[in-house]
Amino acid sequence: MTFGARAVIRLDALQHNLRVIRKASPDTRIMAVIKANAYGHGMVPVAQSISDVDAFAVARLAEAMELRAAGLETPVVLLAGVVNGDELREAVREGFHIVVHCPEQIELLERHSDGQVIVWLKFDTGMHRLGFDPQQSDEIIQRLRDCAAVQELRLM
Numbered sequence: 001m002t003f004g005a006r007a008v009i010r011l012d013a014l015q016h017n018l019r020v021i022r023k024a025s026p027d028t029r030i031m032a033v034i035k036a037n038a039y040g041h042g043m044v045p046v047a048q049s050i051s052d053v054d055a056f057a058v059a060r061l062a063e064a065m066e067l068r069a070a071g072l073e074t075p076v077v078l079l080a081g082v083v084n085g086d087e088l089r090e091a092v093r094e095g096f097h098i099v100v101h102c103p104e105q106i107e108l109l110e111r112h113s114d115g116q117v118i119v120w121l122k123f124d125t126g127m128h129r130l131g132f133d134p135q136q137s138d139e140i141i142q143r144l145r146d147c148a149a150v151q152e153l154r155l156m
Helices: 011-024 035-040 043-049 061-069 085-094 103-111 134-145
Strands: 031-033 055-058 076-078 097-100 117-121 150-155
Touching: 011 043, 035 043, 043 061, 055 061, 061 076, 061 085, 085 103, 085 117, 097 103, 103 134, 117 134, 134 150
Parallel strands: 031 055, 055 076, 076 097, 097 117, 117 150
Antiparallel strands: none
16 A cells, blocks of 8 residues: 555646636736646646746746647746757747846857847845846846847846
């Protein structure tokens, strides 16, 4: 007999929760974080059930491509950003938003000359895992504003 934990995902409950959130805060945009296969709950079925969110957030490009392959056209944010020029070109081509959290990613953008991308600039707010020191904000924001590859800059 097995007594391990088990998760039962009710997609109708997710839809209900989204409606409740929208009703409680009608002027707020909602980004559903569904990285890591929706935390093991099935990224594509979860995304399909709540496809009317304003954006999805995934960790990496491969997850975003899986959503596109499933026919989902909702905007997608790559939380880990991109790691090389090929990934950046693919993100631009697909219209994905990218998170920038390290100097190497800014340098990639500064070298990119084939299209523009929406960039979310991540600051470290205390976990010390990813993101820039807020003390560097003026310099980093200016570099990204000067970067031709940046269509729009958002903060996170």
